[in-house]
Amino acid sequence: MLTTRQSRDFWLLAITALLVLGAGLGMRDPWPSDEPRFALVAKQMVLSGDWLFPHRGTELYSDKPPMLMWLQATLYTLLRDWRVAFLLPTLLASLGTLACVYDLGRRLWTRKVGLYAAWALLFAVHFTFQAKKAQIDPLVVFFITLANYGLLRHLLCGPAWRWWWLGWFAAGLGVITKGVGVLALFMLVPALVAVALGWPRVRLDLRNWRFWLGPVAFAAAVALWLVPMVLAATGSGSAEYRAYMNDILFRQTAKRYAQSWDHHQPWWYFLATMPSMWIPAFLLVPWAIPAWWRRLRRRDPRYLLLLGWWLLIVLFFSIPHGKRDVYILPALPIFCLALAPLLPGLLRRRDVQWVLGGFAALLTVALLGVGVAMLGGEPGFERRLILERGIDSAVTAALGWVGIALGSWGVVSLVFTGPRRFHIAVMSILAMAWVTYGLVGYPLFNDSSSARGLMRDAGERIGPDAELALVGWKEQNLLMSDRPVRTFGFKRRWYLQLQDGLAWQAEAPERRWLLVQQAALLDCVDRDQAERVGVANRRGWWLVPARAFVGPCQPSAVDLARIRREQGKEDGED
Template identity: 70%
Template sequence: MRKTSSKEFWLLAITALLVIGAGLGMRDPWPSDEPRFALVAKQMVESGNWLFPHRGIELYSDKPPMLMWLQAALYTLLRDWRVAFLLPSLLAALGTLACVYDLGRRLWTRRVGLYAAWALLFTLHFTFQAKKAQIDPLVVCFITLGNYGLLRHLLLGPHWRWWAAGWFFAGIGVITKGVGVVALLMLLPAVIASVAGWPRVRVHVRDARFWWGPAAFLLAIALWLLPVVVAALATGEPEYRAYLNDILFRQTAKRYAQSWDHPQPVWYHLATMATMWIPVILALPWAIPAWWRRLRRRDARYLLPLAWWVLVLVFFSIPSGKRDVYILPALPMFCLALAPLLPGLLRKRGPQWLVWAFTALVSGVCLAGGLSMLFGEPAFERKLLDSRGAGGDVGVAVAWVLLACGAWGVAMLAWLRVRGAAFALLSLLGVVWVIYGLIGYPLLNDSSSSRGVMREAGRRIGPDAELGLVAWKEQNLLMADRPAANFGFKVPWAEQLRRGVAWQAERPASRWLLVQEPAMQACIDRGRAEIVGTANRRRWWLVPADAVVGPCKPSASELDRERQEQGNIDVE
């Protein structure tokens, strides 16, 4: 029995590593957030300033530096940015899966732990984010570690070390993305259940060791906050004080209370769960009555993760600004509470037919998409690929990939039939993610990362020329084949262009400007400039000194256009 359990665990671990890690080292950072964090990490390594992150010549205060620290540290160890920038997400995803598995094993059985981890691994939202180098996989891991420590104490305790560890990881989540504090919402249903006399759950408030938790939470935050505050105040530089004010107040409490981007309706996260928590969300019609029966029996193993899920949903539904990733931290606890029900649900004909139909739908969409790209009207396909700077060969390759995935899904359904529909779906999703990593990454990398545009720009200006960036995105500076000058990131584009032209005039024979098309003003003769390429739906121009034919003073219409374009980009 133990040997079988060990094999099942290692099958899960190897599958997770393959599904999430496929393609590691085969692509560069892709927008919208990946190039920003990788650039900040790269500048940390190059400058040696790890305490105050920079984006170009400006301080970067939008997010705490935890992810960038890890990327920079891994690059220092591995000396390969293509691996280092994605590795934190891979490790975080594996850590989250391990927490969910072990909680399921300890609270119920080893089989339940495996079901919880399998369900989480193949939920679209989790896998999609785990394969991206954003902060969210990392903060989900720290929040789940916080949940893990608290539940080990509240349901299986008292375990005071795990109690302190849960608070500590919640604090690490705070210095990763502010919202790590939501892990502590687990205490609210725990206190209510304890006061109401529910079995198994105890908070142990009267024990002096209770205060280990808050102390560990503050210690975790102080690991970053104390050095940065001391250093900022010691320098006396206004820009460092502005950095503190922005990251401690504007980007946290003010962003929550007065969101200034991504406005969405109050039900937005419900729609996110309905569409992105597939396939586990398909079990909800059968899970809700089953959960209700267990809650009526006062089973706190269900109450705490389910109540926490609802609290997180409410927490992120209050502000007007919402993104799909905000609700992602609730997914591991949802899968944990669902896992004990899955063996029974998957034996029922209703869920089996629903999973079969969904698998057939995904397979059919893949087949239809591939056939349409190969034999249908090419106008839409060509327009889509051209807007991203990808060639026609990429479209053909993507079409064959879609056909292969669709054919695999149909074959698995024909072989396993309705009773094996769940396995057919997991195998289809696994194939999709592995092919996406191993084939999709190389196919889409040049156009998605700006690698192609920056390589072509370097080739055209020659190895000895200098390059300045105007209206640039992080991937341009990151992918440049030489140290590139920049004139601020949040600086208005018109001012960037003015500074860039002045910089170019100092050495007109050897300096070029790379300018995003919306920032091109009438002072630039487009007949003398060169279109260097398109990436991520943006067109880029190479501007030599002799293409600047007058003073760059934008008209009112040009200013309005630039403000609109820059505003759209800044909230991506």
């Protein structure tokens, strides 16, 4: 049974995690770049009833497996509220990741270590930032962490064959969420090293028949999606379905790793990403490295498995040219778990506290500086937000006061915690910032970031009886429309979409309108006859009636080069 203090410490963690990660749930729509795409696919699953082959508009969407979209569609079916349903899977997954880290720390060391590991993960900026977004990465982080949990329960706390099988099954679920779920099984590499070197307390017996039920569980999890999809694609006789199958199974996995076509970064990219995004926990690494080395010299297998797996993940993603910060996010929970046993001692050090105090002070000054700049200290800063984001001066003023309020909270936190507990000040500032971001930032940014305001204005201008089509569109435009919308493909060249839009519009010119991204407009459109709706997501948008067309919309060589460049840039952002 938990003692009163242990119970209080656990519930403080649980309630804080729910507030920090869940603040603002239901208060915003999907925001780019990925959220509207997944929400749109999930919405089309519900409307069409086709859950096996995801669609984005009229085209099949083969960039990612459908696990997240399935969960979003299922939760919408239960809750009938997209604003809650699209964010809830990643919220639950992030809470599940924290639970795995806490319980694994408790079992490998002590309950106090489990709490420290969960607190370090909760306030790691990278984790919290992703947990508050409806993207695939928090979900795959949960499945990889659950897989590691099951494997380590057997390898270090076992024998525990049921957990061993669950670990493999969770890795398989990670694969059908995002192909990198298989990386959880890299935990076997340091385990094999430990066994080969004769380190104690590592249970890895390849001669036991129950060991081999793990790969069977992995294959069973992958088959939940793979078998029905392959049978349907090969049995349908559809070339489109076969192309979907080939793209998602080969081009988007092994080929994307071996021949990265976007997000090119140098080999040391993650060596800069971790210190900048895994803060504040990563600030303690200079003191942690000698302590880890001493424990490894004592042949402690817990550190070998945790640190070895973390380094393998970093190495794996450092090899290809294509790199993004979210690629190594699955390693963050294990990093926090390896750091947690050292935290009680490190936080008693004066130099560590002053480093954390310096971080809290910098954060406080930054918040105050942004607030003052918003309120008039730097007019250019405000103008950039208005022009690029499509928000008005009332929003920038509100953001200014929010920055000043958070900065003031930081000053109070630093004063009241004192130099021996600066880590409390760091958590206090970050917690308040994330909660404020959800409760205040979501409503302030929603219209411009989600394109809801743009689509509402477009609908009001053309009237309720008009028909609308999209050219050079983004997922949020289709998702936020107040009426059924016609599209002419998503990845097709914009000038081809514009030509098809002109032909569609000519069939009923009095009631049909085109909403066109500014970068997709050609000289065939008389802008004096069109209406500029505004800016959303750093893109300008125009309503084009039939009378605005003054030619056949044949692009010049300059137009083709510009469209290829602009559309390629957007594909890279996706």
